[in-house]
Amino acid sequence: MAEKKYPIRTCVACRREFNKKELLRIVRSNTGEIFIDESGKANGRGAYFCGRKECFAKMVKSKALDRALKESVPDDVYSAIGEVVLERGK
Numbered sequence: 001m002a003e004k005k006y007p008i009r010t011c012v013a014c015r016r017e018f019n020k021k022e023l024l025r026i027v028r029s030n031t032g033e034i035f036i037d038e039s040g041k042a043n044g045r046g047a048y049f050c051g052r053k054e055c056f057a058k059m060v061k062s063k064a065l066d067r068a069l070k071e072s073v074p075d076d077v078y079s080a081i082g083e084v085v086l087e088r089g090k
């Protein structure tokens with residue numbers, strides 16, 4: 001088996017594997033704050049999202065992100081993620 005040269009993470013919505021760098025990381029910090037982690041290094045429980053439009057719809061509907069973070073995700077966080085999805089235009 002070939003050694004993986006970069007970290008792989010799974011999208012919470014489609015469960016497909018991606019290079020970590022391609023994914024959006026959403027974090028629930030130790031103080032319970034939920035935000036998009038631009039640095040990819042924030043402390044706390046992280047969840048990854050591939051940024052595709054259909055995945056976003058799926059994620060909102062299924063509450064996959066809420067389950068991954070074990071916390072209900074505020075609407076403004078979903079809005080912020082939605083904006084990234086539009087920016088990426090995938």
Ligand SMILES: [Zn+2]
Nearest residue numbers: 011014050055
């Ligand atoms: Zn996905």
